[in-house]
Amino acid sequence: MKPFTHRLGDLQLRILQSLWAKPDASVADVHAELKPERDLAHTTVATMLRKMEARGLVTHREEGRSFLYRAKVAAEEVSRSVGRHFVESLFEGSLADAVSHLLTTRDVSRAELNQLEKLIKEAKKRTP
Numbered sequence: 001m002k003p004f005t006h007r008l009g010d011l012q013l014r015i016l017q018s019l020w021a022k023p024d025a026s027v028a029d030v031h032a033e034l035k036p037e038r039d040l041a042h043t044t045v046a047t048m049l050r051k052m053e054a055r056g057l058v059t060h061r062e063e064g065r066s067f068l069y070r071a072k073v074a075a076e077e078v079s080r081s082v083g084r085h086f087v088e089s090l091f092e093g094s095l096a097d098a099v100s101h102l103l104t105t106r107d108v109s110r111a112e113l114n115q116l117e118k119l120i121k122e123a124k125k126r127t128p
Contacts, residue, residue, distance in 0.1 A: 007085070008078070011038070012052060015045070016071050016078065019058060023070040030069065 008016070018033040019025055025033075031045045049069050052058045060067040091097040099116075102108075 011048060015048060015052065016057065019069060019071040020075050024068040026066045026068055
């Protein structure tokens with residue numbers, strides 16, 4: 001069975017990030033969180049949350065006259081899914097090609113390189 005891939009737009013991902021940081025957020029809370037970076041109408045955020053709920057990404061509960069939303073998917077699940085899709089769709093499944101691309105198209109610090117070396121050593125220990 002092929003693993004499920006979360007296909008998220010930038011706004012959907014940003015809303016999930018907001019809900020991961022502050023579960024049980026109202027539409028107003030999410031709108032306020034996004035306001036400094038995006039000039040969105042309150043109704044746009046409400047509509048997006050309803051659409052995301054229909055897709056099983058978020059859920060809500062009622063508290064008084066407000067709906068409080070929380071992410072229904074974990075950050076790790078989304079990052080794993082998006083990462084898998086990135087490697088499969090852009091690099092034909094080649095992790096080495098994806099890493100090579102990232103290492104050659106952005107500045108990489110010595111600390112990041114050391115961390116990558118450590119991760120590779122750990123992966124080699126787990127691989128027969």
